[in-house]
Amino acid sequence: MTANPEIEAELLVRDIGQIEIRRRPRQRNMNLSVRADGSIRVSCNLRRSQREILSFVASCRNFIEKRRARLAELDRLHPRPQFLSGETLLWFGERVRLDVIWSWSERIRARRVELRGSLGGLSGEFSTGKSFAGEHGKVAFELTALLTSNVKQRQEAVVKIYKKEARRWFESRLHFFAGLMGVKPISLSVRGQKTLWGSCTGAGAISLNWKLLCCPAEIIDYVVVHELAHIRHRNHSAQFWEFVERFDPHYKAHRAALKSMEPIIGRMFL
Numbered sequence: 001m002t003a004n005p006e007i008e009a010e011l012l013v014r015d016i017g018q019i020e021i022r023r024r025p026r027q028r029n030m031n032l033s034v035r036a037d038g039s040i041r042v043s044c045n046l047r048r049s050q051r052e053i054l055s056f057v058a059s060c061r062n063f064i065e066k067r068r069a070r071l072a073e074l075d076r077l078h079p080r081p082q083f084l085s086g087e088t089l090l091w092f093g094e095r096v097r098l099d100v101i102w103s104w105s106e107r108i109r110a111r112r113v114e115l116r117g118s119l120g121g122l123s124g125e126f127s128t129g130k131s132f133a134g135e136h137g138k139v140a141f142e143l144t145a146l147l148t149s150n151v152k153q154r155q156e157a158v159v160k161i162y163k164k165e166a167r168r169w170f171e172s173r174l175h176f177f178a179g180l181m182g183v184k185p186i187s188l189s190v191r192g193q194k195t196l197w198g199s200c201t202g203a204g205a206i207s208l209n210w211k212l213l214c215c216p217a218e219i220i221d222y223v224v225v226h227e228l229a230h231i232r233h234r235n236h237s238a239q240f241w242e243f244v245e246r247f248d249p250h251y252k253a254h255r256a257a258l259k260s261m262e263p264i265i266g267r268m269f270l
């Protein structure tokens, strides 16, 4: 069991399965969410009885079924990668092929390779590590993995590439746009939250999600501009959006595209 004191218990409900209950002292209403893996969490304050929770869950039955059906549909359309040869991963808005070299002894590691010649052959070389925009031909991921490795371990090796490139890419785009926009961010942290693409504190500390590297460069730029614009405007007022538009005239399309990619990106990584 988990050591988290906030999780009171797990209930087993007929036809629905396991429910995780999270107690939040200050919460007034009960809240139910269906996670990406179909599991269910109820959050509520300390006073709610188990019976109240059960009847609340029962009243959400329709919602749960609909949400799970939608997840099953997504599973069909966008199967979760197992990090095996032949699968593709999103990388700067393109589907990039993954190749796995199985090993008995070698440590698990992934690298980005640039392909030469035909798409099929992997007679590539190490990535140059230089700027990505405009110069990438055919990129692929090559993963050396132990035969005994599991999905999570293989994913971790690939995620390292995303995180490393994300920091490099974000730093350079932040530098570029901060100059244009006349704002000064004080720091950058690279995170991997499930639903948050970026944030900006009052002091100008910017946080960006490495999963953005799944998106085309112009969408990443939109998020960079959005967060930098918060240094000047702390809200989403009309002035804020006017400021954003000056540096990303197509921000509305980019914002919509990001929204539509969310479920797909959310399924690429566990």
Ligand SMILES: [Zn+2]
Pocket: 226, 230, 236
């Ligand atoms: Zn915002």
